[in-house]
Amino acid sequence: MKELIEKGKKARQAARFLAQAPASAKNAVLNEAAGSLVRSAGIILSANEKDMKNAREGGLKGAIMDRLLLTQERIASMAEGLRQITLLEDPVGEVLSMKKRPNGLVIGQKRVPMGVIGIIYESRPNVTADVFGLCLKTGNAAILRGGKEAFQSNFAITKIIQNVLEENGFPPECLQLVEDTSRESAVALMKLDEYLDLLIPRGGAGLIRTVVENSHVPVIETGVGNCHIFVDESADLDRAVAITVNAKTQRPGVCNAVESLLVHERVAEKFLPLAGKELLKRGVEIRGDKKTCEIIPGAVPATEEDWATEFLDLILAVKTVSSMDEAIGHIQTYGSGHSEAILTENYSNAQAFLDRVDAAAVYVNASTRFTDGFEFGFGAEIGISTQKLHARGPMGLKELTSTKYIIYGNGQTRE
Amino acid sequence: MKELIEKGKKARQAARFLAQAPASAKNAVLNEAAGSLVRSAGIILSANEKDMKNAREGGLKGAIMDRLLLTQERIASMAEGLRQITLLEDPVGEVLSMKKRPNGLVIGQKRVPMGVIGIIYESRPNVTADVFGLCLKTGNAAILRGGKEAFQSNFAITKIIQNVLEENGFPPECLQLVEDTSRESAVALMKLDEYLDLLIPRGGAGLIRTVVENSHVPVIETGVGNCHIFVDESADLDRAVAITVNAKTQRPGVCNAVESLLVHERVAEKFLPLAGKELLKRGVEIRGDKKTCEIIPGAVPATEEDWATEFLDLILAVKTVSSMDEAIGHIQTYGSGHSEAILTENYSNAQAFLDRVDAAAVYVNASTRFTDGFEFGFGAEIGISTQKLHARGPMGLKELTSTKYIIYGNGQTRE
Numbered sequence: 001m002k003e004l005i006e007k008g009k010k011a012r013q014a015a016r017f018l019a020q021a022p023a024s025a026k027n028a029v030l031n032e033a034a035g036s037l038v039r040s041a042g043i044i045l046s047a048n049e050k051d052m053k054n055a056r057e058g059g060l061k062g063a064i065m066d067r068l069l070l071t072q073e074r075i076a077s078m079a080e081g082l083r084q085i086t087l088l089e090d091p092v093g094e095v096l097s098m099k100k101r102p103n104g105l106v107i108g109q110k111r112v113p114m115g116v117i118g119i120i121y122e123s124r125p126n127v128t129a130d131v132f133g134l135c136l137k138t139g140n141a142a143i144l145r146g147g148k149e150a151f152q153s154n155f156a157i158t159k160i161i162q163n164v165l166e167e168n169g170f171p172p173e174c175l176q177l178v179e180d181t182s183r184e185s186a187v188a189l190m191k192l193d194e195y196l197d198l199l200i201p202r203g204g205a206g207l208i209r210t211v212v213e214n215s216h217v218p219v220i221e222t223g224v225g226n227c228h229i230f231v232d233e234s235a236d237l238d239r240a241v242a243i244t245v246n247a248k249t250q251r252p253g254v255c256n257a258v259e260s261l262l263v264h265e266r267v268a269e270k271f272l273p274l275a276g277k278e279l280l281k282r283g284v285e286i287r288g289d290k291k292t293c294e295i296i297p298g299a300v301p302a303t304e305e306d307w308a309t310e311f312l313d314l315i316l317a318v319k320t321v322s323s324m325d326e327a328i329g330h331i332q333t334y335g336s337g338h339s340e341a342i343l344t345e346n347y348s349n350a351q352a353f354l355d356r357v358d359a360a361a362v363y364v365n366a367s368t369r370f371t372d373g374f375e376f377g378f379g380a381e382i383g384i385s386t387q388k389l390h391a392r393g394p395m396g397l398k399e400l401t402s403t404k405y406i407i408y409g410n411g412q413t414r415e
Numbered sequence: 416m417k418e419l420i421e422k423g424k425k426a427r428q429a430a431r432f433l434a435q436a437p438a439s440a441k442n443a444v445l446n447e448a449a450g451s452l453v454r455s456a457g458i459i460l461s462a463n464e465k466d467m468k469n470a471r472e473g474g475l476k477g478a479i480m481d482r483l484l485l486t487q488e489r490i491a492s493m494a495e496g497l498r499q500i501t502l503l504e505d506p507v508g509e510v511l512s513m514k515k516r517p518n519g520l521v522i523g524q525k526r527v528p529m530g531v532i533g534i535i536y537e538s539r540p541n542v543t544a545d546v547f548g549l550c551l552k553t554g555n556a557a558i559l560r561g562g563k564e565a566f567q568s569n570f571a572i573t574k575i576i577q578n579v580l581e582e583n584g585f586p587p588e589c590l591q592l593v594e595d596t597s598r599e600s601a602v603a604l605m606k607l608d609e610y611l612d613l614l615i616p617r618g619g620a621g622l623i624r625t626v627v628e629n630s631h632v633p634v635i636e637t638g639v640g641n642c643h644i645f646v647d648e649s650a651d652l653d654r655a656v657a658i659t660v661n662a663k664t665q666r667p668g669v670c671n672a673v674e675s676l677l678v679h680e681r682v683a684e685k686f687l688p689l690a691g692k693e694l695l696k697r698g699v700e701i702r703g704d705k706k707t708c709e710i711i712p713g714a715v716p717a718t719e720e721d722w723a724t725e726f727l728d729l730i731l732a733v734k735t736v737s738s739m740d741e742a743i744g745h746i747q748t749y750g751s752g753h754s755e756a757i758l759t760e761n762y763s764n765a766q767a768f769l770d771r772v773d774a775a776a777v778y779v780n781a782s783t784r785f786t787d788g789f790e791f792g793f794g795a796e797i798g799i800s801t802q803k804l805h806a807r808g809p810m811g812l813k814e815l816t817s818t819k820y821i822i823y824g825n826g827q828t829r830e
Contacts, residue, residue, distance in 0.1 A: 016747070020770065099792065105781055107791055114803050115773070193627065197803045212608065213631050218804040221633075239826040246828035332431070354821045355435065358530070366520055366824025375829070376522055376820070377514065388529050388612045388817035389633040390805035402803035405791070406769045409781025411654040413661035414790070 001188035003180055007143055008195025010173035011116040015141040017171050019113050023090035025168070026136055030086045033164045034079035037129060040160045041075045047156035048125065055149050063253075067123045068150055078129040078157075085133045088379045091398045092139045106408040111401045113139030115197035118189050120145045120211060122203040125153035132161055132175045134382050138400040141174050143196065145189050148181035155179075190215040197402070202383055205310075220391060220399075222383035225255030225338035226310045227368045230327040230353070231271055232344035233264040239365065240343045241275045247341070247367040249282045253312045255384060256339050256361075256371040260307060260317040262327040265291070268320045272296055279316060288318040307334045324349050328356055335359060337386050339368040360386060360393035416603035418595055422558055423610025425588035426531040430556040432586050434528050438505035440583070441551055445501045448579045449494035452544060455575045456490045462571035463540065470564050478668075482538045483565055493544040493572075500548045503794045506813045507554045521823040526816045528554030530612035533604050535560045535626060537618040540568035547576055547590045549797050553815040556589050558611070560604050563596035570594075605630040612817070617798055620725075635806060635814075637798035640670030640753035641725045642783045645742040645768070646686055647759035648679040654780065655758045656690045662756070662782040664697045668727045670799060671754050671776075671786040675722060675732040677742045680706070683735045687711055694731060703733040722749045739764050743771055750774060752801050754783040775801060775808035 018026075037044070048070040055068055091111050098108035117140045121127045128144060135142040146154040154177055162172035178185050190199060193216040200220050201211040211219055229247055231240045247258035263271055268291060276296035279286060286292070287302035299318065306317040307330070321327045324342075331340055341363035342353040350364045361371040371394060373381025378396030385391040391399040433441075452459070463485040470483055506526050513523035532555045536542045543559060550557040561569040569592055577587035593600050605614060608631040615635050616626040626634055644662055646655045662673035678686055683706060691711035694701060701707070702717035714733065721732040722745070736742045739757075746755055756778035757768040765779045776786040786809060788796025793811030800806040806814040 016771075016773075019773070101790070101792055105785060105790075112773070216628050218634070218636075218802055220804075236826070242828055243826065250829055356431075358431075358434070358527070359819065361820040361822060363822045364824055366822055366827040367829050369829040370520060370822065370827065371820075375516070375520075377516055387633055389635075392817050393820045402807050404774065405776040405786075405808045407776060407778045407781055407785065409779055411651070411658065412781040412785065413657055414665055414782050414784040 001180070001185060003178065004185065004188045004192055005195075007173070007176045007178065008116070008192050010171070011141040011143050011176060012195050014171040014173040015113065015115045015139075018136070018139040018141060018174055019092075021139065021170070026090070026139070027086040029164060029168045029170055030082045030133055030136060032168065033129075033132070033161050034082040036160050036164050037075055037079045037082070037157065041072055043160070044070060044075055044153065044156045045072070047152040050152040051125075051150055058149070060149065064123050064149070068125070068153075070125055070153055074126060078126050081130055082133045085137050085380055088137065088397060090137065091401050096403065103412050104410060105412050108406045109403050110406050111398070112404050114400055114402050116141045116143065116195055117400065118143045118145065118192065118196045118199040118217065120186055120189060120199070120201045120203070120207065122147040122207065123150050125150045125157060127202060128154045128157045128177070129161070131382070134380055134397065134400060136174060138397050140400055141176075143176050143178065143189065145178040145186055146181070151181050187214060190217060193217045200383060220383070220385050220395070221387040222385055223255050224310055224336045224386060225257070226260070226308065226334060226336040227256060227258045227339045228260045228262055228331050228335060229258050229341045229343060229368065230262040230321075230324070230331070231264060231267065232324060232342055232346060232349055233266040234345040234349070235267065235271070235343040236345060237267065237271050237274060240271060241278055243341070243343060243365070243367050244275050245278045245282065247369055248279065248284055248316050249314065250367070250369055252314050255310070256368050257312070258316070258341075258368050259309065259311050260319065260334065262330055263292075263318065263320050264324075264327075265320045265322050268292070269295060272318070283314050285315045286318055287315060289320055291320045292318045310336070324353065328353065331357055338384070339363065339371040341366065341368050360384065416595070416600060418593065419600065419603045419607055420610075422588070422591045422593065423531070423607050425586070426556040426558050426591060427610050429586040429588040430528065430530045430554075433551070433554040433556060433589055434507070436554060436585070441505070441554070442501040444579060444583045444585055445497045445548055445551060447583065448547070448576050449497040451575050451579050452490055452494045452497075452572065456487055458575070459485060459490055459568065459571045460487070462567040465567040466540075466565055473564070475564065479538050479564070483540070483568075485540055485568055489541060493541050496545055497548045500552050500795055503552065503812060505552065506816050511818065518827055519825060520827050523821045524818050525821050526813075527819050529815055529817050531556045531558065531610055532815065533558045533560065533607065533611045533614040533632065535601055535604060535614070535616045535618070535622065537562040537622065538565050540565045540572060542617060543569045543572045543592070544576070546797070549795055549812065549815060551589060553812050555815055558591050558593065558604065560593040560601055561596070566596050602629060605632060608632045615798060635798070635800050635810070636802040637800055638670050639725055639751045639801060640672070641675070641723065641749060641751040642671060642673050642754045643675045643677055643746050643750060644673050644756045644758060644783065645677040645736075645739070645746070646679060646682065647739060647757055647761060647764055648681040649760040649764070650682065650686070650758040651760060652682065652686050652689060655686060656693055658756070658758060658780070658782050659690050660693045660697065662784055663694065663699055663731050664729065665782070665784055667729050670725070671783050672727070673731070673756075673783050674724065674726050675734065675749065677745055678707075678733065678735050679739075679742075680735045680737050683707070684710060687733070698729050700730045701733055702730060704735055706735045707733045725751070739768065743768065746772055753799070754778065754786040756781065756783050775799065
């Protein structure tokens with residue numbers, strides 16, 4: 001696709017510029033972009049109105065309309081995001097190790113930008129500014145392919161940022177928005193491995209699956225979280241209720257919310273009525289196994305499918321288990337490798353659960369809701385990786401970098 | 416494909432066992448496998464004879480026959496490789512960082528095995544033992560899909576190792592060989608993302624390209640090296656001759672051998688006759704630009720294609736350039752991001768070349784031939800990554816691991 005090849009070439013040039021740009025210059029651009037977004041809020045809001053109008057006319061409604069909507073407050077929050085990124089340390093250039101070899105070669109490993117990063121996303125226009133901030137700070141050029149329903153908003157934000165780039169002597173192609181929003185342009189981006197070093201899909205499970213199956217560019221898979229909490233027989237039950245309620249209800253629509261609760265049968269009769277009462281009070285639908293339904297009158301029977309479902313809603317699957325082994329087996333079968341927690345006062349069980357459960361984040365005695373770049377102290381987040389290659393769990397600035405070996409010699413040849 | 420799904424399931428089980436196996440038990444298996452390979456050399460050699468006979472009858476010859484051939488010595492060397500891996504530190508379990516957050520959560524990042532690693536390779540049966548050693552040491556189960564010409568050899572080696580695994584109480588499925596060697600089985604392995612965490616192709620450019628384009632499993636791209644040496648105007652010319660000759664002729668068939676030489680025009684008249692003489696004496700064909708052909712009488716004119724070619728042979732493309740900028744531009748256009756060197760006595764040029772050239776390994780005043788896990792001091796190598804995701808440059812044991820976050824709480828919930 002011609003548009004993408006041209007954008008790819010320009011992004012590669014911009015990436016070469018960015019790789020050499022000092023942190024101070026990158027931070028200046030980020031601060032000015034923040035200011036410019038706020039000053040140009042009128043332009044952005046009127047573009048967003050067009051998107052909203054088209055969406056309404058196209059019959060969209062509910063959560064997608066909320067994701068699409070921009071307000072003064074949301075624009076201020078995008079700007080604040082850019083300003084906060086200026087406060088983080090620039091990871092580029094850090095030398096991770098440097099050693100002298102017996103032959104006198106001094107071999108160092110240095111952190112460098114990835115190069116050109118592609119992002120395919122859906123209806124949230126704030127992603128445009130967020131991704132720009134993270135990529136610019138880490139010296140990467142970005143090619144964004146947003147959803148067609150947000151095109152006017154994305155285009156307005158991109159233009160404002162490109163002007164700031166130019167005014168600061170940066171190539172405007174540090175940030176490029178794909179103007180063709182057809183399905184074909186998304187597929188073409190997945191085949192652009194000559195110019196892209198990394199592709200990150202941000203969106204629902206369908207989008208992510210399509211990218212994983214079609215991309216020639218290395219991908220980081222993000223997002224799907226079928227998270228579990230296991231209440232062990234030694235758990236502090238009051239805490240367990242609070243953690244369960246928090247993990248399910250504090251924000252049910254996100255990937256680190258708990259979807260299944262596993263309860264040791266020795267504490268089920270005591271714990272489930274307490275937890276059930278608090279959950280039902282907050283409107284949570286409980287889908288339980290036989291024993292759970294006997295203990296919690298308001299529960300409905302769970303189906304096999306429920307154990308495998310990321311509800312992203314006020315629904316919780318609940319199962320009683322006879323041992324920690326059974327709980328771990330259940331998590332191995334149905335978990336998506338995102339966030340898993342054990343609630344226990346037993347030292348050996350805590351350690352064994354941490355060792356044996358294979359997930360991006362494994363917790364003892366805390367809510368799964370903490371799996372997040374900000375909560376982990378990274379100061380930023382581009383997504384939460386559920387794959388094992390390159391990055392696993394919340395990804396901050398470092399995860400947008402690669403490394404290269406730099407070797408200082410004085411005439412060495414190989415024998 | 417049924418065979419692969421079954422092998423995938425068993426590999427996942429074996430990986431769970433391996434993730435918990437202590438280093439001492441893994442090392443014991445590696446030592447015993449080494450001994451068993453040597454003791455069973457007769458079985459391996461007779462299987463290899465069958466492969467060699469089939470290959471001869473199938474019309475194969477030359478380098479591929481040499482790659483396929485096993486001897487007592489080569490078997491001893493496979494065994495020695497396994498023993499050496501026992502001497503390396505087990506990377507699994509290392510805690511890379513652990514920090515207490517303001518809310519009291521203690522968040523650590525721990526090194527864990529990848530899980531199940533697939534390898535697609537061609538005709539070298541020694542890869543079977545090498546990959547087994549690296550994967551077992553790092554707690555990964557391996558599914559190998561070797562070339563059909565080496566099947567009997569691979570099968571014999573796998574059986575011997577599987578017996579050792581079983582005798583030591585390990586699941587034999589820690590190592591599995593795909594018995595279907597059709598093209599379909601390779602493609603099916605690329606789609607086995609439900610069971611595979613990583614797929615590494617080891618072989619020629621065609622194989623690697625097929626895997627990159629078809630895999631649903633995360634891939635590490637290895638190998639292609641169109642490497643350059645730039646002789647700057649301030650280079651020590653005697654050293655430059657020695658380094659150029661070494662990088663081209665010490666082992667021309669490998670990815671870190673130099674393929675193109677860029678010479679600053681201010682030293683061309685002095686350097687090229689010296690280098691040309693040594694190269695021609697060693698049978699190197701020199702394909703030069705106009706100026707090079709004028710200076711070296713034995714040189715032939717280079718075509719555009721030559722600048723982009725990984726010869727893997729005693730052929731060297733030679734171009735004169737008017738500046739370091741031109742040299743870097745040439746490398747940006749034609750390089751494959753593997754290994755690039757500048758030969759210079761100028762401090763600023765050395766630093767600028769290290770900064771600006773985007774490759775896995777960038778050298779000052781040394782031969783490109785050092786890009787290699789053993790030369791870098793890793794004690795082992797599974798390949799040389801030319802991508803930027805996860806691993807770049809020589810990959811040792813650490814590059815076969817992932818991480819997970821382990822979080823110690825005491826009742827934290829998110830506000």
